[in-house]
Amino acid sequence: MERVGRKGNIREINSEISRKTALKEASHVLLKGGVVAFPTESFYGLAVDVRNKEAIEKLFSLKQRDRNNPMLMLLPEVEDLKNYVADIPEQANKLIKAFWPGGLTIVFRAGRGISPLLTADTGKIGVRFSSHPVAADLARSIGRPITGTSANLSGRPPCINADMVYDSFGESIDLILDNGPTAGGKGSTILDVTVDPFVVIREGMVLKKDIGDVILFNPVALS
Secondary structure: OOOOOOOOOEEEOOOHHHHHHHHHHHHHHHHOOOOEEEEOOOOEEEEOEOOOHHHHHHHHHHHOOOOOOOOOEEOOOHHHHHHOEOOOOHHHHHHHHHHOOOOEEEEEEEOOOOOHHHHOOOOEEEEEOOOOHHHHHHHHHHOOOEEOEEOOOOOOOOOOOHHHHHHHHHHHOOEEEEOOOOOOOOOOEEEEOOOOOOEEEEOOOOOHHHHHHHOOOOOOEEO
């Protein structure tokens, strides 16, 4: 239930009933090409259906994001990964078992059908399986990946609560799922497994040392 005075596109999730209701509404928004803000392990994110080119373009415009910057996607299930990437290196499978669900974004060679808008024409796609129940269930609600870009105007600090998202975007976002404040801190670690040795593009929630402990025979370098 919404608090009196809350903006019309904010949906509070404070019970199992409100969660199911909000996720059902969010799935309808996504399937119609809309944008949904949602909580993750660190910050709020912005979701669109990764198969909807117009929705992706709208998201770039909303964030005022350079088209040369790729966007990651969040999986509904780990098992879905093979449907969206060209190959999964053996060492990457070890990392998936160690850190998914969680704060590790892995960059793979993109499979067929992945929009070049998401890859920024690099042929690579960042993929994560979130440990946040709302984020994971949002992807499950439409049965395919959603974008996982942070809910902020490009170059601005990321948002840690629903009101910050509203202050940044107003009602240009179709729906904001308010599950309370997020932890903040660091975003996901981004690891490129399309090169050898693997390259840590950004160190975040998962430490470089911890990655190195899992893939002992494949050195990890900071870009």
